[in-house]
Amino acid sequence: MGNLLLKNGEVLLPNGSVQQLDIVIENNVIMALGHAPLNWQGEVIDCTGKLAIPGFINTHTHAAMTLFRSYADDMLLMDWLKKKIWPAEAKLTGEDVYWGSLLAIAEMLKSGTTAFADMYFFMDDVARAVAETGIRASLARGMAGVAPTGEQALLESESFYTQFNGAADGRISVMLGPHAPYTCPPAYLRKVVAMSEKLGAEVHIHLSETAGEVEDCLKEHGKTPIALMEEVGLLQRGVLAAHCVHVTPDDIQLMAARKVRVAHNPGSNMKLASGIAPVEDMLKAGLCVGLGTDGASSNNNLDMMEELRLAALLQKVNRYDPLVIPAGTAIAMATENGARCLGFEKTGKIEAGYRADITLINMNEPHWYPRHDCSSLLVYAAQGRDVDTVLVDGRILMKNRQLTTIDEERLAHEVQKRAMRLVKQ
Amino acid sequence: MGNLLLKNGEVLLPNGSVQQLDIVIENNVIMALGHAPLNWQGEVIDCTGKLAIPGFINTHTHAAMTLFRSYADDMLLMDWLKKKIWPAEAKLTGEDVYWGSLLAIAEMLKSGTTAFADMYFFMDDVARAVAETGIRASLARGMAGVAPTGEQALLESESFYTQFNGAADGRISVMLGPHAPYTCPPAYLRKVVAMSEKLGAEVHIHLSETAGEVEDCLKEHGKTPIALMEEVGLLQRGVLAAHCVHVTPDDIQLMAARKVRVAHNPGSNMKLASGIAPVEDMLKAGLCVGLGTDGASSNNNLDMMEELRLAALLQKVNRYDPLVIPAGTAIAMATENGARCLGFEKTGKIEAGYRADITLINMNEPHWYPRHDCSSLLVYAAQGRDVDTVLVDGRILMKNRQLTTIDEERLAHEVQKRAMRLVKQ
Structure with a gap:
């Protein structure tokens, strides 16, 4: 400097x-x-x-999933998870996550991204990759209440927050990362809310990604995922909500009242056939909508230039209206809105006084x-x-x-070797 | 060689x-x-x-419209045409079209495209750019029956076919290019059919691009554009049909019977908010569907790698089915199907005996x-x-x-200078 x-x-x-x-x-x-x-x-x-x-701000990814890029495409979601991703993820070590995150960071820098929001595990190793490479990030330890590791994840989240929020000269900030309402029951989410209050930490969560998720939530709880999050007290904690594809007008009003920020992931939503988010409605309601790539195993790249274009094109064709999401709006979503999504101050514009x-x-x-x-x-x-x-x-x-901070040749060698080990059956 | x-x-x-x-x-x-x-x-x-x-085969473009790239985006179609594109096109010279086509060819080569289907005017100048640069192309002189130049366009099409079909060591082939049913009345199209019979030339035409076009055609002729083309005898002539966004199941059956080849342009259809073509249905009916970029002023690039991805992603999200248009199908559309769309033999595969x-x-x-x-x-x-x-x-x-065949520095200088002149008001 x-x-x-x-x-x-x-x-x-x-x-x-x-x-x-x-x-x-x-x-x-x-x-x-x-x-x-x-x-x-x-x-x-x-x-x-x-x-x-x-610099572009990628508001939602699972960086180390670059290791599974091109491993399992054109599949049904549950086949993809059960037959391919979960068995491979079970073999991941902290060192794998470090190298996978390094690959993600290399790719993001090479396509103009200067900050990202991550949710995964072995987050100390993700933080190490962020610290070493010089990129900016908001990191969250993913927590699934239904998993055997649910309670451990809560403990790890707290210690990760305490240790890393504000680390790397302030380039690392930490959120809490309850995975989603369908993997975190209300009782578990209330523990997350309590921790959020205690630490002053905000929350990064997947909400209303698929129609099936919303249906199941209505059956089980009589409420949409958004309304359920309000009930457990989560929406009041400062939320970055990924996807929000299947949100109702009432959901959107509630999200606006609670100043929920949205990570819109058009590439992932298209590839996984999740649906088309009502981005225009959310923007009109005053919501802050940023753009994200999601993980590289469901995209399959971390290229924000592509999300920028997809965000504009997908809304136009969906609305039969070439005027929605004009170029300037798409750029704002990928930059200044992204900074607000991640809670970064003085970031996301080229203006005196900004980072x-x-x-x-x-x-x-x-x-x-x-x-x-x-x-x-x-x-x-x-x-x-x-x-x-x-x-x-x-x-x-x-x-x-x-x-300047990553040896690409060694990186390519390491990730190829590790990826082959992870998918070996 | x-x-x-x-x-x-x-x-x-x-x-x-x-x-x-x-x-x-x-x-x-x-x-x-x-x-x-x-x-x-x-x-x-x-x-x-x-x-x-x-090499990728771009089955539908208007190459020289690169000159209007980024000139008029995020606009309604008729505003775009009437206020921006038509006044600028009126100033085009043959030399402008040569340089615009050269820019298109440079861009296509640099993104892996080895052949393209073009419909525009000053086609001798397009052919000159194709001959000089070494790319392969199927060229068509665009004809609009409702325009004052309608009859002249017929004459030019015939002489262009006679002079250039098979030119440049066989790299140039020629089709007839009636623009669309809404710009070419049935009587005019019958003249095109007669010329096609006389010359043995196939036809490149825009069909059923927008919902409005189909509605108007039903009102005026009591038939869909596809059915109208059958009535005037055009479908029987060997047709490359661009867009086919709003085609009915009956249309698709008719197209299959007549072996119509389809140029699917997902990027342009999204940006202009035309709609989503029933690609999966067309493929199931046995139609040959290739991919195209359309002109750079409605896309805004000529990058087939992007169309490949959009073709796969757009169908998945539209059908709520991640299994449709898997990677291999998208690649086939961009390569071997493209060759069949343009009538090129032994092209579009890496196989002994192929070009x-x-x-x-x-x-x-x-x-x-x-x-x-x-x-x-x-x-x-x-x-x-x-x-x-x-x-x-x-x-x-x-x-x-x-x-190896284009001086990029001179090209950049020429197109910038010419584009500025064309849009000056």
Whole structure:
């Protein structure tokens, strides 16, 4: 860290306009936008022909599941879980989770993501990968009340929060991660609520992902998952809710009243055939909706550039309306809304006083020509691999597509070896 | 051209399996798969760590509309056409269309596409771009019977067919291109049918793209667009039908009986909010369905890797069934089905005796790890920019992402300058 000048780039500003500006960074903060001081002493990155945008924020993933990427596709959900994923996950070690998370972080950085929200297990090892690589993250130890490890997960969540919330110079924050209403009965969720109150921790949870889940919840509890969460006192705790595909107008009103933030995962919802979330309705109700990739075994990548596009395209075709989720809205969902989803302050915009989490995109490929509108090009034409350089907290984590904190060659070797061991029958 | 050996690549075979094999190419044909002859004399490309697939075939585009990429997005269709696209198109010269087509070809090659079906105007200039660059194409002069140029377009179509069908060493073939039933009245279409009979030319047309188009056709003619095409004798002529979003079960039966080939354009259908085509039903009825990007001003790129993924994801979520359009089906649509759509023989597979139209994909990025299943990775994780090397007719048109027949720097300069002139008000 120190002083860094991003010179002469096309900068995407919070109002959606794109202007050629210099960005002055001191330590981890954007100090000024405009023209560089004549007597500039620090490091300079020439950004001519590059688009500078706030780093993408991936609001929902299970990072280490990269290890199962392409292992079990085009399957029914329960076949996929029971025959493939659960048996393989049972063999995971902390070291596997570390390497799987490192692979996820490498992929996210290389497609312009500077922060992510994770829910998995062996979270100390995920935190180690985050700390070493320099990315930003909100981490949650996944808890399933119905599992034999349910009580242990509560204990681990508390100690993980105590040890890691605010760690890595503040780049790591911690949430509690009850998996979902169908794996966490009300009595268990009430324990999570109590812990949340005690620690002051917010909650990351899967809600209303599939129609079947909502049906079952109505049968068992006479309430939708959202209404059930209100009843157990969870919605009042500050919630990041993943999916919210099958939510009713009443659910949406309740979520708005409780300021629930939503992680919308269009790629995963499409691939698993979960359904199409009422994103336009949620935004109209004033909800903060961010974008996520979900795990790489149900997506199958962690490329936010793709989620950006899917978010815009899927709502248009679903509503028969080409005006919904225009480019600017999709970008806001992937950046500033993402920061709010994760509870990060002064993050997700290129503006003086904001954290210097910045992605530089190379616009030299044919699909970036001609340049009538850079925001449109970003949402409707760009690719993850167009990302050239990535900064988190003012530190360069990738430059000219070379990662500075990860040895990619060793990474490829390790994950391939570990993945083959995990799926061996 | 000459002898070329693709050594040691992972080869995607017609049965969907991936095997490490050498590919022996002589002139424009794949001669053998297996181990290279010990005494090999020709050129060698080391394909270690690369996936060799049949080049993608883009079954529907308007190539030169790249000039309007990002010019007018998130708009209603008629506003888009009347206020933006038509006024700008009115200023197009043949030279503009040449440069716009060149940009499209550069983009297509750089994302692994080796052939495309085009419908536009100034087609001599499109043919010039195809001939110079070495790509393969099926070209059609777009004809709108309701336009003042309707009769002239018929004349131009005939002379274009006579002059260019089979040109550029057989890489160019020509179809007749009546735009759509709503721009070509039955009397005009009957002239197209007569010309098709006289020349032996097949037909490329837009059919049943929007619900409004079908409604209007039912009102005016008492028939769906598909049934109307049967009545005027067009379906019997060999038809490549773009879109087919709003087709009935009866339409599909009729299309199957007439062996209509379908260009499915999921990206464009989503962005323009046209609807979701019943692809699964069409495939079940035995129709040949290929994939297309449509023009870059309604997509906004010409990246077949994206269409591949959208084709799979969109059908799954629409049917609430994760089993429809599995990876292998999506790949077949983008390759061998595409070849059948365009009437290309011995094209679209990596098999001895087939044309050497091959795309080599670099699998070194994090999103290609681990490698449980290369077909799944291709459909659900890959990006257009992963394409490394492209051959058409055994000739190397891109190597290590360097185009061999196009000067990208000059191209960028030309298209930017021309695009700005076209949209100036």
